[in-house]
Amino acid sequence: MASALLSVNANANSCKIEGYTIGFFNGVATTIDEANDGRDELESTIDINQYNGESVEYQLFYNDSYIDGSGLNVLADFAETFDQRTYELEQKQFDRWEAFWDIVSGRQNSSIIQKISATFAWFAGFVLDFTNQTINATITTYLKELASLIDAPETSQTRMQHHLLNDSLTWKGKKLIYIAHSQGNLWVNESYKHVTSQYGYSADNIRVVHIAPASPTLSPDSDYILSASDLVINLLNFTGIGSVPPPNTTIAPSKLDITGHGLIPIYLTHPKSIEKIKASVDKAFTSLTKPEMEDFLFKIEFDYSASYDSLHDNPVYEIVDANKTDDFGSYLRFPSFYLSPKNESWPKKTVDSYIQDEDRLPFRVENNAVVLFDTCKSPNEAMNDIPSIPSQDTYMFVQWRNLKRFELGTFKDIWRSRKMTDRYGLVDETPIAFRDMDDDYFICAGDGDAIELEATQHFYNEEQRQYLVTQHLSGRYDVSARYAVPFQSFHPTNLCQGH
Missing domain, CATH: 1.10.287 (Helix Hairpins)
Incomplete structure (x- = not known):
């Protein structure tokens, strides 16, 4: 079964940290069709679909907040x-x-x-x-x-949907440019806080462009565009209801929008504001940096001394088990359970698997010593030709090396090391050194590791899971790699005493 896993196309890495997403946050009392029109008009105005060889995608962050018009x-x-x-x-x-x-x-x-x-x-x-x-x-x-997010059912629903969109984009490591209009600026400020709270993300990975901001707070390092003729936003200042930044451009009101506030008839029509918006987006592109994330789900690197290699067969790598996680744990078996005697004269071990094929976490091996788990796609996403993370939570990964043969003699410098790195760069590096062999000690057992790999979304509730499924979103995963302490029979290379 391991050989089948090793044949996964190396080009099918769905963990690559690359690409940009321009998100649009619509204003208040906007239908979904009107919001999509605004997103489309922004895309047409900005007219950038690739930057530095990386794709640029456009995403609507819709809010259906209602205000009596x-x-x-x-x-x-x-x-x-x-x-x-x-x-x-x-x-x-x-x-x-x-x-x-x-x-x-x-x-x-x-x-x-x-x-x-x-x-x-x-x-x-x-x-x-x-x-x-x-x-x-x-x-x-x-x-x-207009100047506040009303505590209403649609507000909490919108907040959940935006958080799940942000989770999905940050899981992919996208560099983010968020553009908001009117009351959408209150929503974009919430998204900014959510994004910068995620593992791997900081203020260096997201920029915001505020158009006609109804919010007194602008995101750090952001730009804004506000017309002196925008009656709606400037009234917040004049009436003392809210505090907004001073106007930085003047756009004559249109017959289509006498209030001077509309996104398409005003801010995406007048050459002055278009120039400001495009300049702000260009500035955002040049200043964004790649999130501190890795191009894989997990990477496990093994290193062996020449003496160690000379004593052992080639390694066997296998996902042997998987299970769901709940408040009490993952219910995986003890590591020694996955080893059984091989039917040979010398007591070698076979690695046994207790898992369905669809529950195996895909991996590939480089140079017989580096195990790469580079599948980060969720089953929700519509990319049928690329493997997905299974719908389990915790996986038992075993690396095992049998002894080549019973051998007396003198071996020195017997050691190996294991380095585990997850998607967020968290590293667990462990060197293991063994006592030198001499006339009184000899190798009598194989050697290996049992590692629990966790890639879970158990923190999402049922409503959130359903939204991810219906919208074909990945969401994010909590990940960890931890060494599973084995029974005696599974301990590192045993040195047995005898004559």
Whole structure:
């Protein structure tokens, strides 16, 4: 069976740490179709599908957060009416948009409004019509909800889905560029924290571009784009509801979006903002580094002295057992269970396997001494020609070397070493030295290792598992490699006393 495992195509390494993902976080009250349109428009605008020879993929981080849109509609209607009614104010050298901010902020007695009202008698009535209590309350409620993630069922569901998307991308070692619009910036900040908390990841492996951020907090080393004409986001500052960064560009409101806030009609249409977005993405590409992860699930390296090799047969490598893990353990047998006497005159051992083929963790051997487990694909992923990690949790791996023959004589410098490295670079290196043989001691037993390899997702609940399956996502795995202490008959090379 081992020979079949060794024939796994060396090019089928699904653990390679490479590639980029550009994630898009949509704004509030956006349908899934509208969010996909935004993702597609971003991809078309950025127009990068490969960078430094590595693939660039685009991923939607959808949120269906709902806010009553009546406040936005009222704001848009008022902005359009204000623009039409006050055009003549500019001819009198009044800053009419300063007056606009004062009106929607409830400062109807400000100096600029008083000056305009003194010149245009109709203006005082116009202000009074807008500042009725119902209209102000509607806009204020909308802005407050925009600036926060409401504790609602869809919020916790979105949070779970985003975490699982992030788990899947970080398990693959993707370098990440996340782009968020409007309230999506609150979601992207959560994802940033989740990503940088994962093994192998730091702030060097993720960058964020904030577009029209409704969040007072920007991710570290991030860029942002905010138009001075974005009425929605700038109102958060003017009303005191939220604190957002100062505008860094000016985009004229469109007839398609008088509020100056929309992703596609405003920020992905105007040349100034497109230039800023593309420059920010280019900057992110140049600054991202590869996560501190390995191009394999596990690597086990064996080294032997010449004396050790001369005493032993070639090694046998085998996955002999697998099981699920629960709160009480993995229920694997003791290592000596997997050895049985060989039917020969000299008492050699056979490595016995107690596992179904579909439960074997695939591996290959290089130079007869390096065992590589380079399958990191989940069974959920739709890549049928590439082996997957089985749906078990813990695997027993055995390396065994029988004695060549019974041999008296003098052997010195008998040693071997074992080095185990997992996907996150955690290393367990153990040298094993044996007593020199002389006239009173001789080799009387074979030698080997039993290693428990864990690649598990037992920490996911049933709802999370189902989402991973339906969305063909890998999720992440907890991994570990640990030496299983054997019974006496399985101890390292035994030196037996005799004459």
